Amino acid sequence: MKLSLVIGGVLSAAALLAALVSLVWTPYDVGALDIAHKLQGPSAAHWLGTDHFGRDIASMLMAGARTSLAVALVAVTIGMGLGVPLGLWAAARRGSWIDEGIMRANDLIFAFPALVIAILITATFGPSATNAIIAIGIFNIPVFARVTRAGALSLWQLDYIRAAQVAGKNRARISGEHILPNIANLLIVQGTIQFSLGILAEAGLSYVGLGAQPPTPSWGRMLAESQTMVALAPHVAIMPGLAIVLTVLGLNLLGDGLRDALDPRLRGRLA
């Protein structure tokens, strides 16, 4: 077993576990204010300390993980769900107007600065986690479409694709049966990168107040709220910062490890 896979798996699993457990239990009520115990350092009662309203940081981090992971997951699903089929289609009809149309539309989306569009969407439809998901998801589409098309184009040159054509299979079937499994490793790696970027984007949007709205807890907003107190109680900023860094790191390591583990050519060497 590769070390990166283990570390990545453990970190990602920890974030996921925190999110799931927060559905049924957190050490304290996430919304409960306790001004008497504000800005306390880590202690037995409050493992990670409390913020300026005396809320338990550990509880908020657990609930915030839920927001971050859900936003990133749905955004990646939107991106993959639309981007991968578009990329496969473009590659299968290389050079045709379909290919041109898909890829130029991608370029169009790429040409807009992502954060500005996200701000535009949330400004138009109101700031909420749902609108953040849609904004981040739209910008995942061209990423996946391009990766898919690039990976698929080189495969279309190979003889086993010609063999499948000789066996009478149509383009859609070849794309699903021969192309997709062979670019799955690319997509998994890209998926984990986009997932971690999604977490960062959600944190960024919440930080400027356009993501999840109070009282929904969010890592990004925790950072924003703590910034005036960094000198006074650094742990209030450090804890959500660490949560973001470790989750993103874990996801990247996991993607790396998965890519190797999923390749039958490397499977023997991992055992």
Added chain:
Amino acid sequence: MTLLSLDHLTVQIGNLAILRDVSLKLARGEILGLVGESGSGKSMSALAVMGLLPDRARISGDIILGGVNLRHRSERQMCQLRGNDISMIFQEPMSALNPMMSIGDQVAETLMLHRKMPRSEARAIAREKLDRVGLRAPRFPLSLYPHELSGGQRQRVAIAMAIALHPKLLIADEPTTALDVTTQAEVLDLLRDLAREEGMALILITHDLAVVAGMADRVAVMQAGQIVETASTEPLFRTPRALYTQALLAASTHQPPPARRASAKPLLQVENATRTYPLPRPSAFAPHPELRAVDDVSFTIHAGESLGLVGESGCGKSTLTRAILGLDALQGGAIHLDGHPISPAIPSAQRANMQIVFQDPYGSFNPRQRVERLICEPFHLTGRPTDWRDRVAEALREVGLSPDDKTRFIHEFSGGQRQRIAIARALIIRPKLIVLDEAVSALDVQVRAQVLDLLSHLQATHDLAYLFISHDLSVVRAVTSRCLVMQAGKIVEEGPTEALFTAPQNPYTQSLIAATPRIPQHWKEPA
């Protein structure tokens, strides 16, 4: 006088012995042929001399070049040596040159680096060297880029770079394997002349015994990291001492049992097939010029027959193949298989009458599917029969593999085994015609002989017709009864293989046959 000597050179990577006790001597101006099958350590020996082995390789023994032991040289000293005293050219002319740099600058770069020459002077010498390798001034200015040159011309540029500093030793690793026969003959002539006229020693690494026969003064035969035999060229071919050399020689001239007489029934009929491609417009409003990739081609394959199709790269073989397989439409003419017209829209039942085996045993299979699934892919055309598992097992047995191999992945097999699996895949729906697209070109001679035997056996048992496409004339000669020669989209000559090879009528066929390297006939007879 000895220029290079390898003395009990042993190289290990991990626990794997790459080279074992290799000892060689090479005199100034001598041409040494280093032959062996893939994985025998030919290229590793060359890299050892260049000091380019992977870092984790453990080396013992000595490499002495002109009295200096290279083993105790630092990387910095080796950099001085490379290009200056030893130079190397590689198999793939497409990747050996930097596509972003003009050919003049690439040749001049070596001179500027090693001789600290000013650019103008270096370019003057580059001009001289390019002239020397046959890329003369007005036609080939220094400002050309690699993509403007053909494969053979690029290999000449690579040679010009290698000889720019007049090295004492040039190592050529399969320099002509990727080239067409006529280009191969030209490049080999050039290398021989360079060695003779400039007194440069040449190590010619190749898997092709016929190339060595026409080039080398001495030959070393490698097997599994060891040199099994070294001798002067003619005695080695006349009286090979090592068993392995004998086996290689036998395999290279192997003749599979001749096919039964083909029936008179036409199976595939190609009539006036024409396929054109539009070329880029020469100017904004000019009409697209056309490339006639397949130009009015007609021929017939009879049931159970082996037909050879020979031609150099770009002659239209691939386009014709795609049309025959019904993957691309024709613009003119017609193709009939068993009386039914062939087009991209043919029904599955018609399509099931033909299959294909490709050249590259590595690119022919989806690496993520198991052999069982790979082999039964053509059942897509006929519907998967209820006894498909038995059919897979039978197909594997027929091509000399075990039915238990069906659960393995393709990377677990060698090149020859993969080609057997490709044949099993083609065979499983019992086609009448199999197109063999350079199907044995990537295989070592011994494996190639086995696969040719297998093909011949299958043809006899299943009454198959083969369209055998190859640039390797010796293989076509060995396995086909009738042969077509294709040039620039047209069939320029057609006839019984033996007659066509012994008395070619068309000048192009004559030049192809003359350029094919061969082991002199009288070397095969007792002296």
